[in-house]
Amino acid sequence: MTANDAERRAMRHALELATHGPRGLNPQVGAVLLSPAGDVLAEGWHRGAGTAHAEVDALSKLAPGAARGATAVVTLEPCNHTGRTGPCSEALISAGVARVVYAADDPGAESSGGAERLRDAGVDVVSGVLADDAAALLHSWLEVQRLGRPFVTVKWAQSLDGRAAASDGTSQWITGPDARADVHRRRSRADAIVVGTGTLLADDPALTARTADGSRYDHQPMPVVLGVRPVPADAAVRRHPLALVQHDGRDLVALLADLRDRGVQRVFVEGGPTIAGAFLRAGLVDEILAYIAPTLLGGGMPALGDIGVQTIDDQLRLRVASVEHFGDDLLVVAAPRPSTGSGTGSTDSGTGKTHSGAAVPGGDD
Structure with missing residues (x-):
């Protein structure tokens, strides 16, 4: 019929x-x-x-x-x-x-x-x-039904030599305005944005999704902070239109389960190299957004922390979905190769290792 x-x-x-x-x-x-x-x-x-x-x-x-x-x-x-x-x-x-x-x-x-x-x-x-x-x-x-958890995007911005900040810790701005506008568009499609307390204390981000004129998109991601250090009362995130959610970051599987229970379908991880590394190490990443600026720092903070790779045989191979230009900057959209995980811990196809969860070292980024 x-x-x-x-x-x-x-x-x-x-x-x-x-x-x-x-x-x-x-x-x-x-x-x-x-x-x-x-x-x-x-x-x-x-x-x-x-x-x-x-x-x-x-x-x-x-x-x-x-x-x-x-x-x-x-x-x-x-x-x-x-x-x-x-x-x-x-x-x-x-x-x-x-x-x-x-x-x-x-x-x-x-x-x-x-x-x-x-x-x-x-x-x-x-x-x-x-x-x-x-x-x-x-x-x-x-x-969410397929994964058993929210869809997780990890984003970082880096210099051509893989650095997220200079030796003195400064990081604003590596990429240009067009790339930053794209980040905000993608934030506006997410239901939650995740950072660590290290990033929050260093940069005091608002964690909102904003248009080019500074106004807020109609849809805003829920602000989520991982770590045990207290969030200052005058932090910019306290002025977010949605209530702040704070987790200790010790169990990322439990975090995603909690966010799913809150109705979150898409998670945007923007919390710095430690947080990004922890999600990747746990096999909980579905999409990677790497914004690459044609600049060199020669030292300073790497864009990505430890993901559990000890030898070249353990490297996490990615599938590149697209490469986009934003002014002089590039955006590489990639994903880990399909895994056999169920969403309560997964197998990284690039390493063959199974994870039941992961902690953010020290609970902070």
Whole structure:
């Protein structure tokens, strides 16, 4: 079976509706109910954890029995489990919906199976309609489901000879304004930004995402500081629009689990060489952003700390995704080779070593 034109139009609208919902622990989902003639009966979207799912939200806008024989067009396979809310598959069956058209399969071990349940109840089911559009919308959420933790990007800026700061500790600015603007754009797409207390005390960063004119992007990353030293009361991060989260940094797997529980899907690690090295050493990095300026420092702080490589055979091989120019600066976007880790510790494909977690040495960067 395939979707008809009215159902495809409804799916495009459902994808738009889904964007009204917040990103977080639950996916953004939209739903449209169509009459047998293809007219819109009701629509809905998921408004966050603990609220009605998109299908139930749409059904709630109809009188009892009004959905009998209708088609439900949904951006994600209806769930088949009971959490804070009941199974959407059962709600659709009880409402008398005759046909369900959805875009993306639910990857959850507990929540998937809705399509099978609907078919068993005699409901016509069509899957994969505008699946690429749904995958793009749900990209971050789907990555969290695949990894079992938030997607982690590690960023650093360096001179051509691999230094992040001069011998006296100064580091502002190695790269130019175009590269720094790109960093802020990428910060604005993240849900959390992570630094160590060493970086925070040395540079007093605001940890906000700002446009070229200094104003803040609408979406701001949650500021996360790793380390045991106290954050000064007058630190710039204290003026961040989101509340500061501080962890001791001793267990990065536990940190990511906590951030996931807070609804974080994408983590932007910008905390200096020790923090960057700790995440890489733990096998918890999915993307590397290395901004390279055509300048030489000849000494000072290296851009990356210890990642556990003792011999050339242990080197962590990367896959380069792209190389971009920002003025005179280069951005190399790369990722560790695919690993066999599950997200609660992983195997670095470049080293063959398995990690169950990692600590930031001394809890500070």
